[in-house]
Amino acid sequence: xxxxxxxxLANQLYLALGRLVxxxxxxxxxxxxxxxxxxxxLDGIRPLIIGLTFRSLAEKFGAVYAERGLxxxxxxxxxxxxxxxxxxxDERNTLIHCAWGFWAESGMPLRTRxxxxxxxxxxxxxxxxTPQQILDLSGQLKAADDKLWQLILEIRxxxxxxxxxxxxxxRAAWTAPMEDETPPPKIP
Numbered sequence: 001x002x003x004x005x006x007x008x009l010a011n012q013l014y015l016a017l018g019r020l021v022x023x024x025x026x027x028x029x030x031x032x033x034x035x036x037x038x039x040x041x042l043d044g045i046r047p048l049i050i051g052l053t054f055r056s057l058a059e060k061f062g063a064v065y066a067e068r069g070l071x072x073x074x075x076x077x078x079x080x081x082x083x084x085x086x087x088x089x090d091e092r093n094t095l096i097h098c099a100w101g102f103w104a105e106s107g108m109p110l111r112t113r114x115x116x117x118x119x120x121x122x123x124x125x126x127x128x129x130t131p132q133q134i135l136d137l138s139g140q141l142k143a144a145d146d147k148l149w150q151l152i153l154e155i156r157x158x159x160x161x162x163x164x165x166x167x168x169x170x171r172a173a174w175t176a177p178m179e180d181e182t183p184p185p186k187i188p
């Protein structure tokens with residue numbers, strides 16, 4: 001191997017990590033959307049959830065859903081999904097919040113993380129993680145996002161149209177201006 005940065009394995013790692021970030025971002029945005037749909041409005045909600053951690057968003061969605069007392073899906077299904085989302089977030093954090101390199105002998109990707117709790121000495125975790133393991137987690141994030149959207153649409157069908165939604169498709173709300181925002185100019 002001439003250079004680790006030019007190797008096929010390194011490129012696979014970079015692509016896998018990029019896909020992980022992309023899939024997680026999609027899921028996080030969908031979770032915000034789920035809260036908005038469950039509450040039945042966009043007005044005033046955005047500032048309350050922007051900046052929350054993913055774990056807080058998952059907990060907030062579970063709490064808001066329980067508070068609304070919707071008939072379907074059952075609250076237990078939503079609570080189970082929220083717990084699953086928190087677990088996926090923890091797995092994602094393990095892969096993202098670390099340093100990456102490559103083992104000198106094999107050239108395999110190496111994830112390292114230093115930890116220290118209280119007065120205990122610093123420990124160093126070093127493990128091999130393949131691009132496929134990262135892609136597998138990305139697939140789980142995508143599947144969770146799909147499940148979340150099934151719930152969003154089911155909740156929307158129960159609640160009816162939302163205030164502030166310019167169209168019937170909830171995903172259109174992402175590109176539509178809020179009532180207090182000026183729409184961007186049209187580019188010919």
